[in-house]
Amino acid sequence: MVDTFRYDNLFSEKSVDTPLNPALHAKYDFAVAYPAPETLPMDGLIQALQTAVDSDSEKVLTEMAYYPHQLGALELREYTANKLAAERGFTVSPDEIALTNGSGEALGLVIQALTNPGDVVLAEEFVYMGTTNQLRRFGADIRGVAIDDGGIVPETLDEQIKALTAKGEKPKYLYTIPEHQNPVGSTLSSERRKAILEIAHRHSMPILEDDCYVDLRFKGETQPAFRALDDSGIVVYVASYSKLLAPGLRLGYFTASTELMRRALSFKLGSGPNQFASIAIEGYLRSNIESHRNNFNPMLQSKCDSMVAALQKHFGDSGATWSEPEGGCYVWLMMPNGSDISSIRDQVFEQGVGYVAGPAFEADGSGRIGKNCARLCFAFESVEKNAEGIALLAQLFKQHGAM
Numbered sequence: 001m002v003d004t005f006r007y008d009n010l011f012s013e014k015s016v017d018t019p020l021n022p023a024l025h026a027k028y029d030f031a032v033a034y035p036a037p038e039t040l041p042m043d044g045l046i047q048a049l050q051t052a053v054d055s056d057s058e059k060v061l062t063e064m065a066y067y068p069h070q071l072g073a074l075e076l077r078e079y080t081a082n083k084l085a086a087e088r089g090f091t092v093s094p095d096e097i098a099l100t101n102g103s104g105e106a107l108g109l110v111i112q113a114l115t116n117p118g119d120v121v122l123a124e125e126f127v128y129m130g131t132t133n134q135l136r137r138f139g140a141d142i143r144g145v146a147i148d149d150g151g152i153v154p155e156t157l158d159e160q161i162k163a164l165t166a167k168g169e170k171p172k173y174l175y176t177i178p179e180h181q182n183p184v185g186s187t188l189s190s191e192r193r194k195a196i197l198e199i200a201h202r203h204s205m206p207i208l209e210d211d212c213y214v215d216l217r218f219k220g221e222t223q224p225a226f227r228a229l230d231d232s233g234i235v236v237y238v239a240s241y242s243k244l245l246a247p248g249l250r251l252g253y254f255t256a257s258t259e260l261m262r263r264a265l266s267f268k269l270g271s272g273p274n275q276f277a278s279i280a281i282e283g284y285l286r287s288n289i290e291s292h293r294n295n296f297n298p299m300l301q302s303k304c305d306s307m308v309a310a311l312q313k314h315f316g317d318s319g320a321t322w323s324e325p326e327g328g329c330y331v332w333l334m335m336p337n338g339s340d341i342s343s344i345r346d347q348v349f350e351q352g353v354g355y356v357a358g359p360a361f362e363a364d365g366s367g368r369i370g371k372n373c374a375r376l377c378f379a380f381e382s383v384e385k386n387a388e389g390i391a392l393l394a395q396l397f398k399q400h401g402a403m
């Protein structure tokens, strides 16, 4: 028998014991943050790799034989620059784009370049916890910004910044998800974006724009990116191929002013992201982005419609409200004030329905405002399961006295 080696006295002060459990899935899994596996364009991605090898195997071999450039594969950066110019309305050169291991890495690099412990950072009062986790890890003091159905309210933002500044707590920057916000599903209008930019300039406060869900629109009009409305460098733009294609590819990117890019990249560990995935993405999207979106987004819409119709049917009389998104993956459910669907989350999960309760998204982590809220992902389960799962959710909420 070999004695197990103990690390008890060897761990670094900052290391934290992290559970390694695989994610559990409820029968009706509305807790996830991605579309169903069978909807991912696997054949197309594999075909794109094969085409790249068949058309110039020497080139692919040479690219694969070296560690990727720190900014990532040139062809995917060129493709991304063209995509941004055509679809997001701003022009950057491929050398102003850094590809990263998912947009999570991009966000982490920018956060590290801008954040000292104790810095006040603003974000929507309910916001993607992957970013707030990173912000906290690097010591940010996150304050939630009030939102309504249209996202951040510029006037309230301005007042909040003034009040914080008067207290000596001037915010360093604003993190926002302007299109199909995670978790609430709202999109900021171009008027609000312009007003927020004016406020940002007045307070010398950069905007970290997370455009992760922009490709997943099935209704309404895509709004201009903050970055397209402002060329001064005050906007840092981050986006991803995870939601359009597949999170498993681990490919995202960011673009920022040169001075900020250079600082952000100083925190990068290792080389640029996976070359194999980059070749597949570039080859696939170059010829298929339109057909992919034309298949994918209507399917998302049917799933969203089915969930929203089921909410109307089973929650219509409960006093609950919910968002009706024009894209993305999530419906935000708000039970009446005083109802607590956070404390029953685990029991409801065991009984068949998974959701992420509101407190997980609270920007300031206070647990004060989200207990009656839940994020429901409509993108993962089928149209039928979305309807069945919401019916069961209503039944379980009643059983637990939450409705």
Ligand SMILES: Cc1ncc(COP(=O)(O)O)c(C=O)c1O
Binding pocket: 033, 101, 102, 103, 104, 105, 128, 130, 177, 182, 210, 212, 239, 240, 241, 242, 247, 250, 251, 252
């Ligand atoms: C708003 C937002 N930003 C960024 C990410 C990170 O995605 P990835 O690292 O896969 O690009 C996610 C993932 O769910 C997200 O919802």
